[in-house]
Amino acid sequence: MPHRDRPDDKRVLVIGLGRFGSSLALELVNRGWEVLGLDSNPRLVQTYADALTHTVVADVTDEEALKQIGAAQYARAVVAIGSHLEESILATSLLVDMGVPSIWAKATNRRHGRILEQVGADHVVLPEHDMGERVAHLLSGRMLDYVVLDAGFALGKTRAPRSLLGRTLRETRVRQQYGITVVSVKRVGASFTYATQETVLHKGDVIVVAGRTDDVERFAEST
Structure with a gap:
């Protein structure tokens, strides 16, 4: 039977050890997670055999192969296959059928992402698209950093x-x-701290603001 999605269960299945999957897997190991990496x-x-907790050569589109390595026993799985859409979709679907509670899947474009959501992926990431959008905002405006939390x-x-x-x-x-809302402030030579309605800003302060994308951009242009 599959495990429940417990916060203290620090085991994860990573399918696909390309640039995205291997980078993710290595970072999780560095954070103390037990990672089983699969790739054909x-x-x-x-x-990555020596760097990850476990690695297995497997056809991730083969349901029997996933059963043999105990995929259903993992509370979390990441489908990091990007270049082969059919394999990505099929592997995600198989994990859903096996009852894996939390499935993250990499998509190469929004259409791919919608299909992954339709077959049951809980979280879809578009690393190339998201990074491109982030860099575009940084290059074209005055923001020091930019993160999209949700659509808009x-x-x-x-x-x-x-x-x-x-x-x-x-x-003010x-x-x-x-x-927008100013959520935190960083004084020169200090660390970020929460901002309140009584916070007074000074020259050189760096702030983090939250709001609708257009409003955040408009505010950054006013600095």
Whole structure:
């Protein structure tokens, strides 16, 4: 029987040891996770055999092969296959049928992502698309960092604009003026801390703001 999705179960199945899958698997191992890496390419499996907890050469589109390695016993699985859409979709579908509670899947485009969601993936990531969108925002604007949290909603890191300096956030009415919320602030030489309505911004402060994507971009352009 498959395990429940328990927060203390730090085991994960990673299917596909290409650039994305191997990078993810190695980082999880560094964070103390037990990782079983699967790939149909013996060379890739051999490359990461010493770095990952377990590695297996397997046809991940073969239900019997997944059963033999105990895929159903994992609470979390990542389908990191990108270049072969059919294999990606079939592997995801098989994991769903086996009752794996939490399945993450890599998509190469939005159409691929919609199909993965339709077959039952709990989380779909588009690393190339998301990174391209993030870099575009950083290159074209004044943001120091940018993260999309959901469709139409984002976090942006930028320098405090001159118009907000020397007054409390309550007094600046920044939410009414720009439609964003200042959630944290970093003083020069200090670490980030939570922002409140009584926070006063100073020259050189770096702030993190949250709001609709258009509002975050508009605010960053005002700095």
